[in-house]
Amino acid sequence: MTDLARWAILGAGGIALDFLTGLPESRTGRLHAVAARDASRARAFADAHGAPVAGTYADVLARDDVDAVYVATVHPAHADLVHAALDAGKAVLCEKPLTVTPADTDALLAHAAAAGLPLVEAFKYRFGPFADRVREVVAEDLGELRSIEASFGFAAGARTGRLFDPATAGGAIFDVGCYPVSYAVGLAAVAGRDLTASAVVEATGVRGDTGVDETASVTLDLDGTRAVLHTSIVEDQTAAARVTGAHGVLEIPDVWGSRSESPTAATLRRADGTTTQIVTPAVQPMAAEADAVIDALRAGRTEAPEMPWAESAVIARLLDDWLAGF
Structure with missing residues (x-):
């Protein structure tokens, strides 16, 4: 090379x-x-x-x-x-x-x-200093991880193209619902939860005329951590996330960032009443994930620690169960 x-x-x-x-x-x-x-x-x-x-x-x-x-x-x-x-x-x-x-x-x-x-x-969203800092907070500051709330939705406009085509696996869950699911799975893993014990508790959604899921919600049980997640391709939804533990709450106003800039800010509100503002430099997230692949290649590793294979397998199962659940 x-x-x-x-x-x-x-x-x-x-x-x-x-x-x-x-x-x-x-x-x-x-x-x-x-x-x-x-x-x-x-x-x-x-x-x-x-x-x-x-x-x-x-x-x-x-x-x-x-x-x-x-x-x-x-x-x-x-x-x-x-x-x-x-x-x-x-x-x-x-x-x-x-x-x-x-x-x-x-x-x-x-x-x-x-x-x-x-x-x-x-x-x-998993790559770069902000993602690293969030994982540190969940592991070291929040205590027992109790709940995660997150959503990702946007209004696509005309109901045409790949997003609304069953032949291209269109629909909200695969296109953007995978983000909050992967987020919840990743944080549960950081908190030491047994991902093999994860399951869909409740799934709801609306299918449009083309047959794809246009709006959907799911509640997950991640080995004792409850995740309430939402997605849509026909309505704008908040990009905020809320992560609650025994010792505090982490509030993230923009958890996904964009294709050109990673998230940079969050607020940690501790149970004792103190607050810490978390701010990190922005990075180009697509460059960061590319670097993670090459770092693994050069080190002789098959996985990037930011996106372990065990989590990809669990995410795939939960997405499948969510889609089948309504």
């Missing part, structure tokens, strides 16, 4: 452009190639953004001068592309959700383990 890892983006849509825009802030890698089902589309995308290599997925994965790939396609295409990338000896950062079934997620994790290659699910 050269000093800077050479990234290929698999997909040429909006999220691919966001990753491409953020990657120059990475300390470990740079864009080298773009792939798409249509080689001409990949070439146009690559030319517009300065990637020297372009081609079909098979073309790019066959190259020796690609170290890592970012899978940026629609959800149902993730599994096949990740398997192909691992077979080609590439480290993988895959957009969330990793797959759309627990069985497919388990199969990808097993493949990565057998290949000895990093595979990281791209929940961008």
